[in-house]
Amino acid sequence: MFDEKDLILEAKHVTRRFPAAKGKVLVANNDINLKFYKGKTLGLVGESGCGKSTFMRFLVSLDKPSEGEILYKGQDITKLKGEKLRQHRQNIQMVFQDPAQSFNPKMKIRDVICEPLLNFKRITPAQKKETATKLLEMVELPGEMQDRFMHNMSGGQRQRVAIARALALEPEMIVMDEATSALDVSVQKTIIELITKLQREKNITIGFICHDIGLIQSFAHQVAVMYLGNIVEVLPGEAIGTEAKHPYTKALLASVFDIKMDFTKKIESIESEIPSPLDAPPGCPFCDRCDQCMEICKKERPLLKEIAPDHEVACHLFSGKDGE
Numbered sequence: 001m002f003d004e005k006d007l008i009l010e011a012k013h014v015t016r017r018f019p020a021a022k023g024k025v026l027v028a029n030n031d032i033n034l035k036f037y038k039g040k041t042l043g044l045v046g047e048s049g050c051g052k053s054t055f056m057r058f059l060v061s062l063d064k065p066s067e068g069e070i071l072y073k074g075q076d077i078t079k080l081k082g083e084k085l086r087q088h089r090q091n092i093q094m095v096f097q098d099p100a101q102s103f104n105p106k107m108k109i110r111d112v113i114c115e116p117l118l119n120f121k122r123i124t125p126a127q128k129k130e131t132a133t134k135l136l137e138m139v140e141l142p143g144e145m146q147d148r149f150m151h152n153m154s155g156g157q158r159q160r161v162a163i164a165r166a167l168a169l170e171p172e173m174i175v176m177d178e179a180t181s182a183l184d185v186s187v188q189k190t191i192i193e194l195i196t197k198l199q200r201e202k203n204i205t206i207g208f209i210c211h212d213i214g215l216i217q218s219f220a221h222q223v224a225v226m227y228l229g230n231i232v233e234v235l236p237g238e239a240i241g242t243e244a245k246h247p248y249t250k251a252l253l254a255s256v257f258d259i260k261m262d263f264t265k266k267i268e269s270i271e272s273e274i275p276s277p278l279d280a281p282p283g284c285p286f287c288d289r290c291d292q293c294m295e296i297c298k299k300e301r302p303l304l305k306e307i308a309p310d311h312e313v314a315c316h317l318f319s320g321k322d323g324e
């Protein structure tokens, strides 16, 4: 399904450590390896605080990992500085959870959308009105809305403006950080439909961070499951309902609400709290909460192994394709 010639961006051995009180070290990301392909969506899912936003910040060069590389078309973007970094920012744009917080409330929508184009001298001030109209229509909003301010718009409309701004520079990739989490379910659906339509039209790569595995599986081509800073499973989105193997992925799936679910059955939840990243277990990060934990799990961290094409799992219950 995923062709290496379509590889746009690759994270290799990305680790992020933060110094903490009493000489401790917080490991927010632990040896992350992920690949993003042209025109495809990779959904990164996990509980709040698992390190997924920390990771996505590296992709848009808002932070640097302590170790590892982020290769964009083969070039390590963690090494870029100054004007080279500024020019590179046109390739990967970001959509945040709350546009009302991420843009200047005193700017009109026209100025919010056109700001990146003016910064890179891709349009002149005289072209703002025409450009804003086109970009608003692209996200299915009327061009006249460009005279409004963010606070005069609904949550869904604001997120459409944020998408228009992110796509204004015609990037190869956009990163969406919980971009639909604050919206009503019906609005969430229309935003997902919009981004999948724009992705088909423009062949954009999307990195989508979300804590809702039910939402992610509905449209992501690949899903990566993160737990306590570790990737524990990567598999095609369409296979997640039937092929998920890791006990944590299965626990997330078991807790998804569905209108067709049998409400007479017990709703599964994961026992106990997620451990602090300051006190992560030495072996499998999930061993304190896993009902299949074995002796080896407490001592040895399972590595991500390919168990089927495009399907990797980090769990001692599963051996790789070669039987290792």
Ligand code: SF4
Pocket: 246, 247, 248, 284, 285, 286, 287, 288, 290, 291, 292, 293, 294, 297, 302, 314, 315, 316, 317
């Ligand atoms: S490695 Fe062991 S503790 Fe970790 S998920 Fe697999 S079975 Fe559970």
